[in-house]
Amino acid sequence: xREIIDPEGRLWIAEIISHGRTSxxxxxxxxxxxxxxSCKSSSxxxxxxxxxxxxxALEVLSEGDLLGLxxxxxxx
Numbered sequence: 001x002r003e004i005i006d007p008e009g010r011l012w013i014a015e016i017i018s019h020g021r022t023s024x025x026x027x028x029x030x031x032x033x034x035x036x037x038s039c040k041s042s043s044x045x046x047x048x049x050x051x052x053x054x055x056x057a058l059e060v061l062s063e064g065d066l067l068g069l070x071x072x073x074x075x076x
Contacts, residue, residue, distance in 0.1 A: 047073035
């Protein structure tokens, strides 16, 4: 789990909610970990996005990478 602040000053919690692990023979571009972004400082819908290919943990991403994921995430 990681915390980030977006350009509008809102605090977000990023956490992996699905590891996307299935069988080893399936394409990793299809089955990737899913990140949930929850806004803690205002009432904003949760957002979801898959981790980039080759990345399997939030800890390996820079803050800029996390903000990029948040910007590309879809509301749910």
